[in-house]
Amino acid sequence: MSTQVAETSTGISHAKLGIWTFLASEIMLFGGLVSAYVILRSGSAHMAIPPREMMGVPLATFNTFALITSSVTMVLALAAIKVNDMKRFARFIGMTIGGGILFLCIKSYEYNHKWHEGITLSSNLFGSFYYTLTGLHVIHVIGGILLLLYILVTGLNGAYDAHNHERVEAAGLYWHFVDLVWVILFPILYLL
């Protein structure tokens, strides 16, 4: 909020500073889990990696693409609100949400498929890490979709304009972070 920005000691709005600090803690959360995975992957003799065919790399690649696209539409939505173009703003936020939902649909298909192939949460160490890491990420995607829905509804009610879009920016930062986490998880779980 522009009025708020003028009031803060750093010149950065509470919302933006808050979301950055929040993301720092999120990095440590995923960082802890990913390090655990890396340590056991390199240190445990019992982390059997399923063959790549079983992992369904093409589908996951497509999913990565869906999520990255949704990050791009998020950027476009922010650009639109900065020039007061409400129509484009609503359309791009909608597309971002759509990208997130598409990701979740594909993910649930994948889960179902893998579970039937015998990769389960308790089947072996790899399965445990696979579902824990991606599951936590899925929770973050769901949180992000809810956040964006909130942005969309408040936006349609005229909460944001060219001078007042701190929250859109904060939501965008969060969404890019969720995207980034996936971009790290995808290679370490599917490709390596």
Place this chain on the structure above:
Amino acid sequence: MDTHGHGHDAGHGHGEPTSFWRKYVFSVDHKVIGIQYLITSFLFLLVGFGMMMLMRYQLAWPSPPDDFDPEKMSLVRSTIAKIFGDKMEYGFMRPDFYNQLGAMHGTIMIFLGVVPLGVAAFGNYVLPLQIGAPDMAFPRLNMMSYWVYLVGGIVMMSSYFAPDGFPQSGWTSYAPLSIVAPPGQTVWCIAMVIIITSSLLGSINFIVTTLNMRAKGMTLGRMPVFVWAQLVTAVLLLLAFPVLEAGALLQLLDRVAGTSFYIPKDMMYGSTVFPAAGGGNPILWQHLFWFLAHPEVYVLLLPAMGIVAEIIATNTRKPLFGYREIVGSMVLIGILSFVVWAHHMFLSGMRTSLANLFVTTTLTISVPSVAVLTCLLLSLRGGAIRFNTPMLFALAFLPMFGIGGLTGLPLGFAPTDLHLHDTYYVIGHFHYVVAPGSLAALMGATYYWYPKMFGRKMNETLGKIHFWMTIVPMNFIFFPMLFQGMWGMDRRLADPTLQWHNLPVQGWSVIMLFAACVLLLGQIPFLWNFFWSLRHGEIAGENPWNATTLEWACPSPPPHGNFVTPPEVHRGPYEYSVPGHKTDYWPQDEAA
């Protein structure tokens, strides 16, 4: 999650709530929330203390003597036996109950007692005042953080009703013991995730508030040491806690979802192979746990250092010695605290070269710790010291923390730690830092800021009685632990006398029990004083200690929105006895 609160929500002195519920219960005012935290964490401290009293009773006389006659039990013993039934038959504790109390004592004291008191209670109340802010940056988030903490605490306590009672794997919850432990441990994992969530909400709020809501003229270099301490602490909580959250999540899954992050291949449990795929590594838990828990010990310490700095500056009537060195050292402590965690794991079979690395970092971190202590000591030199109750506690902190820090050094050397690890020496070491160190500072803080919170001073005579009856017995409890530990007495034993080599130092445990009783009695004047002074204490004006920092520039207690007019800061925080100034203190907001 509401990280993006409204501008107007930050309470600029308007919109004061009127209904009782909004004003005192579901309040978003940082002062009310601070007092809620204060009362709740003192309650948890009492609960944790009560558990410890039982354990010390058990340790004083761990097993029935040969001529034990159930007909002739002392009144205390028969009462205890009656209350606790089969958990303490004839007043002798069942070992699994001892383990439960031990695990809960540690968990409660650290995560529900001292940290919420030092960070959330005083941080919440004092930090916004000291930087001249009307409230926290995200008031609703602040309220949520308190309620989430309370729920986490209640969930943690509710583990008592799980089959086989409280968790019993120690506050460190080492795997694989914690994986095969009874269901109370599952509750522990869930409660920890809740408590960590609360702490994360709090730390985001503290960081944004400190950086963003400083009054005009309150540059970083003019912030009181207490604010700096809270800022560094918040960063530690923000970055270290998520890692334990990750660890607790994995432990939870190991327990309930059949994963085996911490379970090795073909682990034997009893006489069978534990039913899990295996392949995990128990040491992984230790890494994840201590990556949090070492920074956590500085979370226990830093607010206390900040408090002591405030009290000393006020009561010596002179500027702190080395403000910049103190702040710099605190920041350095914060950074280094992330690279020392494995000094808790020298016995886990790590490579010598790795152990050497952690020995080095551990010795390095003691340098800034000693630097802070030295600055605080030198601050006393030549001061016109006022020996009031807060000052007594602050003065006691110095040697007590000194003992705590010095006893840490032999633990930081891998070769000596091999002998001392998991003995009472370690318990003595960290209790010196946390109890007569941090907790004493927090008690001093209570006396120091009470007039601000409630508009009246606490009684000095009762305060001094409380002080002596706290510090003296604490030394009689914790110093013998160092002897017992060096002698080889291991921690976490319900009956150390089963090991014959412990018999020569067993007598200390009786003395420690009596000291603990005195300590308990010594808290009565404190509680009485706290409630009595609410109505009968000497009326305190805005600035009863003639101090310089901004919390003393608003009414006591401050109204909703804190400052009548937004303060403007003209100088550093500790301008005492400035030559040529009309009084011996020069408040930060006084125009030149």
